[in-house]
Amino acid sequence: MPPFTYQSKGKTMTVAYDEVPLDVLENAPQLFEWRGRLSTWQRK
Secondary structure, three states: OOOEEEEEOOEEEEEOOOOOOHHHHOOHHHHHHHHHHHHHHHHO
């Protein structure tokens, strides 16, 4: 997925996103595990 860009106070802001792998999206238990790891990483 390409970075998301928007304008704020006259500057272009860029936000990068990581895509969730398709096999994870199709497997609910694995998706919850993936989400939990991401939440832990974001708190650091």
